[in-house]
Amino acid sequence: MTEPTPPRPRRGRGARERILKAATELFMAQGITATGTDQLARAAGVSKRTLYVYFSSKDELVQAYLGSLEHDRLPASASPSPAPSDARELLLAVFDPKPPRAAGPYRGCPFLNAGVEVPDPEHPAHRLAAAHKREFAHRLTELARQAGAASPQTLGEQLALLYDGAAARGVALDSGQTSACARSIAEVLIDTALTRRAPDAAAAGADTPQAAA
Template sequence: MNEPTPVRPRHGRGARERILKAATELFTAQGINATGIEQLSTVAGVSKRTLYQHFRSKDDLVVAYLRSLEDDHLPVVPASPAPAPASPREQLLAVFDWKPPEPTDPFRGCPFLNVSVEVPDPGHPAHELAAANKRGFARRLADIARQAGVADPESLGEQLALLFDGASARGTALNSGRTLVYARSVAESLVDAALADVGPASPR
């Protein structure tokens, strides 16, 4: 694992971005609970006072960190009526092709699942945001399936989301992204069976 490199303390514009970048590196590498404010401020190159000027608490920083990742961890729903750049089948399966940004680092799986485990209180803002992301993940998959004409898009969305989350959690335990490859093969069977019922007019 590559250790985040502390930067020389700086002031002024860009401090918030550096803090979020440091949070992303540290939370991904070692988890939220193992990362302290002192380390965050050192790696970001800001004083603790500056950090607290941008984020009132570590909890606020965790929420901001998750918000910065939301769009990257949700399937892309094709705009309608514009044609989709890929078939619904390809879009539904593409979520299982996710690769960690640094292949040599330990496989950390889904950050939203990780936060929900590290922050178990369902009423905590970070846990609520993680749960909302997971609901949104299944909903976007269902939206893609619906555009393909699948008879029960909600069920297919939930099934694919469950496969992805299970593979992410297992991959974290085993330190292996191969679990997503196996999950993709199961997803192919589910998606193909659902699309087969749509008929020959379904885009494939």
């Protein structure tokens, strides 16, 4: 059986998008360090020279790849004045299974993977991964506050750690089903935090002049 002929290198319109698409598919499927520029150029249908026209180095391409995933991988923002139940549902939605983006083994969180594959904390890709994780926890904290959690920052950090733990375990087990277990744990954490807040809110209301009247 003959192998399919790789696409002829071309630099034309859309080359940057093809390169970034190829990088996303390959980095997600086999990792950053295992993917070379020759393979990237072949998959994108461009020459290596063209690849370097759009991305001066592999590091720059890695940063663009992570940047392209940033929005979709962050928890959704609630409306300015959401109902507490809506914020609770957004917290739980973080643990809903994500559709696979590439064939092959389960790869978990691309930002965790980047942090492991590029261990230098001063490397731009590592800094980008760390910034994403901080923003991830911050978004969860804001949702926890809107849901009425007793200690929003604590709950936000707990849920962020739970999310990362489920992703890492999923990679080890080659299974995306760890998110279902994580969601059930998240539900307990969230409802416990909300229950602790309820008596405090009731007590505060009893102390107001309106309540006393």
